[in-house]
Amino acid sequence: MTYPSEADLLAQVPTQLFIGGEWVDGDGEPFAVNDPSTNTELVRIANASPEQGIAALDAAVAVQAEWAATAPRERGEILRRTFDLMMERRDELALIMTLEMGKPLAEAQGEVTYGSEFVRWFSEEAVRIHGRYGTQPEGTGRMIVTKHPVGPAFLITPWNFPLAMATRKIAPAIAAGCTSIVKPASLTPLTTLYFVKLLEEAGLPKGVVNVITTRNTGGVSSPIIADPRLRKLSFTGSTPVGIQLMNEANQHVLRTSMELGGNAPFVVFEDADLDAAVEGVIAAKFRNIGQACTAANRILVHQDVAEEFGRRVADRVNGFTIGRGTEEGVTIGPLVEDKAVDKVAELVDDAVANGATLVTGGKRVEGPGSFFEATVLSNVTDATKIFSEEIFGPVLPIITFADEDEAVRLANETEYGLVSYVFTQDFKRGQRMIDRLETGMMGLNVGVLSNAAAPFGGVKMSGIGREGGFEGIEEYLYTKYTLTPNPYA
Structure with missing residues (x-):
């Protein structure tokens, strides 16, 4: 394995917000991302305002219909190209994780393998979104059951697995035809920013994935969740925060996935x-x-x-x-x-x-x-x-x-x-x-x-919903039932 110098690598990591396909500065004072092994600053990154959070939602909403209509094969191919880029840059991804989170490089390499598998898995699941067709038991009509993207999603990821937690939310959203706003943890945002840079290189259209980094988590997140245009919320983190977010999501009956605490x-x-x-x-x-x-x-x-x-x-x-x-x-x-x-x-x-x-x-x-x-x-x-x-x-x-x-x-x-x-x-x-x-x-x-091929999630206060597996893409789809008349009547 050949790792780049730390300074050269950090110079390649985006430090701005990604909104509507453009890298932009934050309205707030930039904040430091630190190396926990030395407690010294690595870089300073953009600090989004609540208005910029809504701008990210605007960008996601603007292209939602177009992205939902994109051919599943095209969505899958973008993810597959991203997977290939992740394999090419695996040493860079691993080193970024180690610098901002602290885990040994061998474990960071393991997370690159694990996290990239979600991208590959959902590149394959994009073309396997199935429905069904059948006759009503009474014989009076035909039932058509179809699956559709739920719409713009807000994805909040934790600091401990900065690549895997991002890929297992972003990849199924892309595969299902959902646009998204991603808010990585302020302690470890660099891996997600670099991953989204790879998505951009792979040809992801503007506005499909937007990234906001901020130290004002509640101030930026709450207006997004309260906006009726948002249709999905996925969060990984502590149970108390998850409960608070679920209470906010109730206002508009958002589809929610919560991967919370464990014991x-x-x-x-x-x-x-x-x-x-x-x-x-x-x-x-x-x-x-x-x-x-x-x-x-x-x-x-x-x-x-x-x-x-x-x-x-x-x-x-x-x-x-x-x-x-x-x-x-x-x-x-x-x-x-x-x-x-x-x-x-x-x-x-x-x-x-x-x-x-x-x-x-x-x-x-x-x-x-x-x-x-x-x-x-x-x-x-x-x-x-x-x-x-x-x-x-x-x-x-x-x-x-x-x-x-x-x-x-x-x-x-x-x-x-x-x-x-x-x-x-x-x-x-x-x-x-x-x-x-x-x-x-x-x-x-x-x-x-x-x-990546297995459903990840818990019961009781550990959350609701599943990530990964066949079940993972279902979290970003809703089911529509259509009845048509009996064609022989």
């Missing part, structure tokens, strides 16, 4: 293959430095194997290397900002104060950057904050259980229901856990399960 249980039964379980939990917990809604949050281990499992995990964690993500061999990069470090430290301190044992790690790393040690806790109970709150950091808390019923109770003892992980060699038990765990996704003897 994933990782269940290890006494018959589990411990080598596989350790590999699985390392991947499920420490990928993205633990900053993922799918991260294993509560490690539920059968009491008969908890000690051995904890020892093996601690041995692996003690071999991690902390540092800037651009450095060779680094496995744990920085958290996204100092506030994230403060939150993780608070959860660890609370767990220890309530009887948990600190096996390894447990401290913030002094010096520049927002670093926290990879941490393992044992003897954690459900009385701690870390049991009920999303950690979003490199901390692995081990909770023991005695039998299957207790494991299920502990796993479901949360308002969240995004993903769960189960390790067992008992096939029947695995089947029962599919039925009993209250989550929208489950990994059975695997620690990473996200895939």
